[in-house]
C-alpha cells in the first residue's frame with residue numbers, strides 16, 4: 001500500500017488473484033500490485049491494514065461512515081435485531097415503518113418511500129418510477145455525476161481525454177465494454193450550472209423527459225456544487241415541462257445536513273435517493289418522494305414493479321434505525337461539520353505555507369480540494385485544476401498514515417469520530433507530504 005514493505009498485503013493479493021479478476025471484489029479497490037489495500041480492522045476514524053499500518057481515514061468507504069467505524073450504538077442494535085428477530089423472512093416487519101418515519105421526520109419532501117440495498121438499486125428504482133409516472137423515456141444527467149453501476153448510468157463525460165481548449169463537449173463514453181449502445185438512447189447529458197444547455201435540451205426533447213437526475217453537490221466530482229439559481233432553474237423547468245426532478249443524495253443524504261442537500265438549498269425534489277450515511281456502513285438504501293408518484297409502484301401492467309429478496313432486511317433496517325435516530329437526536333452532524341472545518345483550516349495553512357493556490361469546495365462534511373485559483377463550477381472546469389499535484393500529495397499522505405482516495409474527484413469524508421484526531425499531527429504530516437509532492441512535481 002505504501003512505500004513501507006507490505007508482505008502480508010502482497011501475499012493476500014497474490015492469493016486473491018487466483019480467485020477474483022484483478023484480485024479484488026470491486027475493480028476500484030485495485031490500486032496496483034504494490035498499493036492495493038487489505039484491511040485488518042477498523043475503529044472510529046482509523047483503519048489498520050494487514051501489515052499493521054494505521055491510517056486516519058478520510059475515505060470512509062466512499063462515504064457511508066458518518067459516526068465512525070464500529071460504532072457500538074449502531075452495532076448493538078443490529079446484534080439485538082438479528083439475534084431476537086433474524087435477518088430476513090421475506091415478510092414485512094415493524095421496522096419498515098419505523099425507519100420510514102425517521103426518514104420522513106428528517107426529510108420533509110418524502111411522503112412515501114421504498115427501501116433498497118445499494119445506491120445503484122435506489123437510483124434504478126427512482127428512475128423506473130419516474131418513467132412509469134410520466135410515461136416518458138428520457139433522463140437528463142449532469143457531467144461529472146455518478147449514479148451507480150447499471151448500464152444506463154454507466155456512460156460518462158470523458159473529461160480525462162477531453163481537450164480543454166476546444167468548445168466541443170467531452171465525449172460521452174461507456175464505463176467499459178459489455179454496455180449496450182442502446183442503453184444510452186434515452187440519456188441526455190448537460191454540464192452543471194449551464195442554463196443554456198438545460199434550456200436547449202428541454203426545447204429539443206422536453207416532451208419526452210421523464211426526469212432530471214442530479215447530485216446537487218457532486219460527491220463524485222470534488223464536491224463541485226450547483227448554484228442556488230441552477231437548482232431553482234431545474235425545479236422550474238421540471239415543473240413547466242411536467243418532468244420530475246430526482247436528487248441523488250446517496251452521498252449527501254444524512255451527511256451534509258440532517259435533511260441532506262435539499263435542506264441546504266431549501267428546494268425540494270420529486271424523488272430522492274438515499275444510501276451511504278443512512279446506515280453508518282451497513283448496506284441500506286431508499287428512494288422516495290411525492291405520494292402520488294410513489295403510489296405508481298403497484299402490481300399489474302399499469303404499476304411500476306419494485307422489490308427484491310433482501311429489501312428491508314433486518315440488518316439494514318436496524319442499522320438505519322439506530323443511525324438515523326442518532327443523527328436526529330444528537331449533535332453528531334454539528335460535530336462532523338466542526339471536524340471538517342478544523343481539518344480544512346489546517347490543510348489550508350499547509351497549502352498557503354507553500355504558496356499553493358487552492359480552493360475548498362462543498363460542505364464541511366464532504367469537502368473537495370482543488371489546486372487552482374477558482375472553485376470549479378462544473379466538471380470541465382475541474383480539468384483546469386492541478387489534479388496531478390493533488391494525487392502526488394495524496395499518495396504521500398497515504399504513505400504517512402492518512403488514507404484518502406488519490407483522486408481529487410473524490411471528496412474528503414468526515415465522520416463524528418474525527419473529533420478525536422490529533423490536528424497538529426495532521427498538519428505536520430500534510431506539511432511533509434506536500435514538501436515531497438512539490439519536489440517530485442518539479443522533477444517531472
Ligand SMILES: Cc1ncc(COP(=O)(O)O)c(C=O)c1O
Pocket residue numbers: 062117118119120121123146147148149215219220248249250251275
Ligand atoms: C451519488 C451516487 N449515486 C449512486 C451511487 C451508487 O451507490 P452504490 O455503490 O451503493 O451502488 C453512488 C456511489 O458512490 C453515488 O455516489
